[in-house]
Amino acid sequence: MGKGRMEAFSDGVLAIIITIMVLELKVPHGIDLAALQPLLPVFLSYVLSFVYLGIYWNNHHHMLHTCQHASGPVLWANLHLLFWLSLFPFVTGWMGENHFATMPTALYGVVLLMAAIAYYILQVMIIRSQGDDSLLAKAIGNDMKGKLSPILYVVGILASLVEMWIAHVIYVAVALMWLIPDRRIERAMGTRGT
Amino acid sequence: MGKGRMEAFSDGVLAIIITIMVLELKVPHGIDLAALQPLLPVFLSYVLSFVYLGIYWNNHHHMLHTCQHASGPVLWANLHLLFWLSLFPFVTGWMGENHFATMPTALYGVVLLMAAIAYYILQVMIIRSQGDDSLLAKAIGNDMKGKLSPILYVVGILASLVEMWIAHVIYVAVALMWLIPDRRIERAMGTRGT
């Protein structure tokens, strides 16, 4: 089974998720700048989620580049990842419209955590399908960022219940950590002469 | 006529259906966990529909893999399937927002049934277009799951009018039955050396 349609379907779902989030930015009734002020937290949470979905798309793009065939487990692990990502518009809207309140902030972290776990499962499924000489396994190496992220999300979720802003700092920090593009896979493929 | 655009269009429609369903999860006004409680049935029906659409995408992916050309009847049978799948967001929302009440549960089953029939028609059209030596015909064999599902949906629809939870158990059971990926096609193609 080729991977073309899995990529196309994932691109479609990610493109829609990233775009319908903007519908939470409801057009205000006022016509002055003051009318936009209540939208600021919604806008900021939109920017954060846009960056996270951009990171996921980017890394997904790189990861599937190492993958030749889409087996059943890989297809379902991919759908599982898309499921958690599809909850981004909901938690982004809830957090933004409630000005980064405690529970919405914690739930945002839970969805970040579940998406990170789903991404990890997909990674394992692809490596398993590639056998001993897995290109992806070599590419990710010790996978520091992949292992650190879920831990930081858990810290963020717990922190949100005590001191909310710590959670926000952590969510932004993890995003910045990933913004640095994942050159490991490009490098691994380069040495193989692909 | 190639099948590339039929796949691309189907992927697009399925990606949008699976994603706009999440818009039924309306962002609540409260900021505590209690505000999320009324959303639980909407969320559960979202999960069920997400799994069903994932199954359809998965099987559609496998089925079209055996298909080389998209004739007129195949294109229209495919659009007919997409039509019934496009009603998923509506029946999912109606069932979820009414806490799995009788009529919404029955209508959900009707859409499941119509989608299953549409899928069956598409299968017949592809087999017919492939002629005597149809790869798809060999791959599906006696097609037990395909024949059993509509019967179970009918039982579920009737049951929903008497004892609602039986319908829900049946809908979930059919989904689980299909979650096991359809290895028949992979096997049939393997023996052909594709």
Added chain:
Amino acid sequence: MGKGRMEAFSDGVLAIIITIMVLELKVPHGIDLAALQPLLPVFLSYVLSFVYLGIYWNNHHHMLHTCQHASGPVLWANLHLLFWLSLFPFVTGWMGENHFATMPTALYGVVLLMAAIAYYILQVMIIRSQGDDSLLAKAIGNDMKGKLSPILYVVGILASLVEMWIAHVIYVAVALMWLIPDRRIERAMGTRGT
């Protein structure tokens, strides 16, 4: 310039238009069948528009199959067609929610007419870009259906102002006329051995 991205973009836009139309089917508050009754005209207009968009996608698919390169005028003629098709959700919703009233029925016809004209312009642009030996020009022949449709839409628009149901009959009749897949292009390509 290749035509791949023009096809992909058109598929995306058509997939979204066909799918967001279903959002006009607002989830009702009641839980019995009576709650669905006011939705019947919305549903019927949804079915009609779904069929029309399916026809456009189908014919677009066939037409671009004859086209090798996407020049500037072809790209813009294509965007022009997509613009009129993008108004389908609006006029479908207006006609459906107002139980096929006069003005909404007339406006629905106007959008059908403009889309038909835009399709014709796109056809002309592709033929022009193909030069004297245009495959598309041969394929469409005298283009009876293409010439008849706009005339019928105009009749429908005028009829809607006098006797509404005549317009509805005409809109359905034109759709049925097109539902018969356009075998001309398949035939023309067959004789060329493509």
Added chain:
Amino acid sequence: MGKGRMEAFSDGVLAIIITIMVLELKVPHGIDLAALQPLLPVFLSYVLSFVYLGIYWNNHHHMLHTCQHASGPVLWANLHLLFWLSLFPFVTGWMGENHFATMPTALYGVVLLMAAIAYYILQVMIIRSQGDDSLLAKAIGNDMKGKLSPILYVVGILASLVEMWIAHVIYVAVALMWLIPDRRIERAMGTRGT
């Protein structure tokens, strides 16, 4: 890294943005032409934004045609452009629903400006990734239109605060200036014999 998925993802996002804008055209309750009158400014701003997004898709299509590989900086510059384009539905709705009032008109100009800057950054990133013999650099030449547009947007934003209609004239004029398809790239590629 191939550029296929970057194109597919961009097509998806652009297709969704251009289509969900139409959701701002809310179906009116009245059934006569008078009911449509308040929608006229929303419709006009929809047309303007549709044309702008069409221009962006068109030029994006041409620009990526010169690009062979999608490096990390190019991927992120592309996402950055998509971010600003994703705000089109919001500013279009705000400007349209408020009958082209001052602040909405100014903000529309700001999003136009930011999108133009993001497009310029993407252009620089692609040229840089192509090295000295950059095909894109040759193709765009002195890039008059690319340099003039942001200046005109700034003039438009400032003008909107004084005399609103000047801003509208400028926004329309820049769109018309770009509507003339960018033949420079087609020409440059032609001389290279691509």
